[in-house]
Amino acid sequence: MQRGAGLFFKGDNLVIDLSVSIGKIKLKNPVMTASGTFGYGDEFAEYFDIGRLGAVVVKGLSLKPKQGNPPPRIVETPAGMLNSIGLQNIGAEKFINEKLPFLRKHDTTVVVNFFGDTIEEYVEAAEILSSADGIHALEMNISCPNKEEGWSIFGTDPKVTAKVVNAVRKSTSLNLIVKLSPNVTDIAQMAKVAEDAGADAVSLINTITGMAVDIKTRRPRLANIKGGLSGPAIRPVAVRMVWECYNAVKIPVIGMGGIVTADDAVEFIIAGASAIAVGTGNFVTPLASMNVLEGIEKYMSDEGINSIDELRGSLICG
Amino acid sequence: MSEIFRAKIKENRPLTNHHYLLTLHPLINIALPNPGQFFMLSVDESLDPLLKRPFSVHRTVEGGFQILYRVVGKATKILSAKSPGDEIEALGPLGNGFPLNISNSENVILTAGGMGIAPMLALADKIAGLKPLLFYGARTAGELLCLDDFRDSGIEPIISTDDGTCGRKGSVIDSLESYISSAGSNNFGLYACGPKPMLSSLSKFCAKHEITAYMALEESMACGIGTCLGCVVKTNEGYKRVCKEGPVFSSREIIW
Numbered sequence: 001m002q003r004g005a006g007l008f009f010k011g012d013n014l015v016i017d018l019s020v021s022i023g024k025i026k027l028k029n030p031v032m033t034a035s036g037t038f039g040y041g042d043e044f045a046e047y048f049d050i051g052r053l054g055a056v057v058v059k060g061l062s063l064k065p066k067q068g069n070p071p072p073r074i075v076e077t078p079a080g081m082l083n084s085i086g087l088q089n090i091g092a093e094k095f096i097n098e099k100l101p102f103l104r105k106h107d108t109t110v111v112v113n114f115f116g117d118t119i120e121e122y123v124e125a126a127e128i129l130s131s132a133d134g135i136h137a138l139e140m141n142i143s144c145p146n147k148e149e150g151w152s153i154f155g156t157d158p159k160v161t162a163k164v165v166n167a168v169r170k171s172t173s174l175n176l177i178v179k180l181s182p183n184v185t186d187i188a189q190m191a192k193v194a195e196d197a198g199a200d201a202v203s204l205i206n207t208i209t210g211m212a213v214d215i216k217t218r219r220p221r222l223a224n225i226k227g228g229l230s231g232p233a234i235r236p237v238a239v240r241m242v243w244e245c246y247n248a249v250k251i252p253v254i255g256m257g258g259i260v261t262a263d264d265a266v267e268f269i270i271a272g273a274s275a276i277a278v279g280t281g282n283f284v285t286p287l288a289s290m291n292v293l294e295g296i297e298k299y300m301s302d303e304g305i306n307s308i309d310e311l312r313g314s315l316i317c318g
Numbered sequence: 319m320s321e322i323f324r325a326k327i328k329e330n331r332p333l334t335n336h337h338y339l340l341t342l343h344p345l346i347n348i349a350l351p352n353p354g355q356f357f358m359l360s361v362d363e364s365l366d367p368l369l370k371r372p373f374s375v376h377r378t379v380e381g382g383f384q385i386l387y388r389v390v391g392k393a394t395k396i397l398s399a400k401s402p403g404d405e406i407e408a409l410g411p412l413g414n415g416f417p418l419n420i421s422n423s424e425n426v427i428l429t430a431g432g433m434g435i436a437p438m439l440a441l442a443d444k445i446a447g448l449k450p451l452l453f454y455g456a457r458t459a460g461e462l463l464c465l466d467d468f469r470d471s472g473i474e475p476i477i478s479t480d481d482g483t484c485g486r487k488g489s490v491i492d493s494l495e496s497y498i499s500s501a502g503s504n505n506f507g508l509y510a511c512g513p514k515p516m517l518s519s520l521s522k523f524c525a526k527h528e529i530t531a532y533m534a535l536e537e538s539m540a541c542g543i544g545t546c547l548g549c550v551v552k553t554n555e556g557y558k559r560v561c562k563e564g565p566v567f568s569s570r571e572i573i574w
Contacts, residue, residue: 039545046543047322059545067556074540074548079366081540085547088557232365260365283369283540285360285407287322 016300017307020054020274022252023175023200025136027054027109027275030308031265031293034256034279035060035113035139035179036085040099041106047286052293054275055109058095060141062115063125065091075212075221080233080258081280082210084224087115092125096132104134111177115141119164123171130172138174140165140199143181143206155181155206158193169198177254180204180245182234187241188248195249202245203254203277205238231280232258239271246272246313260284262295269296272313320410320543321348327404328382330397333463336389338398342408343382349411351375351383353418353441354534354566357410358542359385359397367393369540370409372561374437374511377467386436386463412542413565416441420507420530426450428473429520431490431512435463437534441509446471453497455490455516459483491519504528510569511536518574531569535560 018029032055038044041056050056068088075082090098092114103110112135116122122140129135142164143155153160165178178194180187182205191202207228212221220226238257245253255273259265260281268276281288305311321344328341342357351357358370371393376386389398400406416437420426426448430438435454442450454475456462462484468475477485478493486493490512498504504527510520511534524531537560539549544562551560552573558564 037541037545043543043545046320068547068550070552071548071550071557072538073550074538074546076367076369076538076540079368081368083540083546083548088547088550231368280368280540283546284365285322285370286409286541286543 020308029054030275032277034277037279037282051106051108053108057111060113061092070223080231082227084222084227092128109136111137113139126168126172139177161193162197165197175200177201188244191245191249195251201252205257243271262292265292322409325408340385351411352415354415355411355413360407361393361397375440376436424505427508428452429510431455431516434512453490521569534565
């Protein structure tokens with residue numbers, strides 16, 4: 001029987017504690033949504049109580065609205081999908097005025113993903129978002145591969161990563177999560193750079209850059225030619241990277257990449273994730289995050305595990 | 319209000335070698351879909367194919383609704399192998415559907431190209447009282463579907479085929495052009511669904527004749543509920559989501 005925030009009782013005895021800490025904040029359970037797959041929460045509220053989520057992570061915001069890339073923007077690939085949405089979003093101001101009031105009404109942690117084209121834009125966006133009421137954490141996107149050449153450097157050049165994270169760190173007292181790109185040689189090094197620059201947590205992985213070709217027309221299947229691969233196809237890569245980062249940093253690691261079921265999520269937690277995010281799974285079924293949450297509870301109950309802390313990083317090697 | 323629900327396959331009848339008529343009975347009460355709305359169907363429990371596929375409502379029937387589909391890839395091939403009694407997960411009804419009151423028009427014209435016929439039967443059922451005309455184009459005679467269903471509703475399809483094997487040889491727009499010039503009036507309201515090049519030409523045609531037209535578009539989409547932003551189409555007000563602001567748009571809005 002459930003009695004509120006992530007605590008489960010059998011009779012009068014506390015049996016399972018699903019709550020997790022991410023830096024300064026506590027989530028009632030480890031299930032989050034991945035940015036870009038959950039809109040601003042409103043569409044999903046039609047299908048379930050989004051207040052049950054550990055955290056809602058909204059679609060990435062920039063200072064000004066962005067119209068995104070020309071279509072076709074998505075193509076399905078084996079057990080995955082490629083997207084080149086191009087960071088289409090309504091802009092920070094419109095989000096605060098029109099979407100945040102709705103999110104504030106729900107008993108969940110609100111994480112706002114944001115990005116900029118320059119360090120100044122990152123800082124300005126972080127300042128504006130930090131002054132709004134009802135945002136509990138910021139997630140910096142330094143890893144989206146959909147921008148013109150020269151931009152993805154924020155997530156792939158350690159010196160630039162340190163600089164931008166440092167700048168944002170100084171401009172916000174909110175919990176700061178840095179979302180890492182998998183398109184690097186050594187992701188553990190990037191996690192360390194983010195930690196040293198003041199991040200409260202790292203989240204990974206963003207999409208893996210990919211490409212698909214229509215062999216009849218010999219044209220790329222996305223108008224933008226390249227896109228970001230997500231879905232179950234990338235999960236083993238994500239689990240490996242979460243494990244590497246967990247071993248490299250002291251701050252919490254938020255794991256994501258192809259999580260559709262609770263079993264997938266538990267894999268990440270065992271590999272070291274403090275929390276997990278459901279991404280493309282939300283597109284497979286709008287109930288994916290709830291299926292994952294209920295499945296984690298069942299797994300813990302079946303395995304006699306009392307808390308996420310007990311499970312996190314419990315990988316047995318050798 | 320849309321729902322995520324399981325539905326039982328009542329029938330999955332082949333109409334030709336690659337066209338099927340699927341009858342689904344939802345296991346819960348769902349909102350009655352409007353013509354032009356669609357459902358996302360999960361064809362398999364496996365993760366490949368991963369995403370649900372959008373299908374327009376062909377017709378509402380006792381206990382559920384029908385989907386008319388053509389086998390074009392992996393997902394529709396799996397769907398075609400399903401048997402009565404099998405269950406699938408579905409999401410819907412989704413999208414806006416056709417606006418049903420085209421003002422200031424004496425006559426209503428339905429225009430379908432190829433699989434664009436799928437949503438037209440639901441629409442014809444709804445507006446049969448207006449005695450709409452149906453202009454229906456296909457590549458060849460063997461690809462013309464549900465002609466008798468329209469005839470049963472009192473609509474005699476005006477057919478054109480690319481190869482001339484049935485009806486007039488040529489495009490559906492050629493047929494429309496000669497009809498409009500002989501009718502001597504442009505006081506029509508038009509609904510259309512079909513391949514993009516057809517809709518694009520039709521849009522120009524309607525602009526030329528000052529005909530009000532609503533068109534149901536098709537795009538690849540991941541979620542169907544407005545969050546992935548994958549299915550956008552360019553309009554004179556920027557990108558709009560086919561799944562949410564559409565799939566039916568005024569032809570004047572779309573930048574082809």
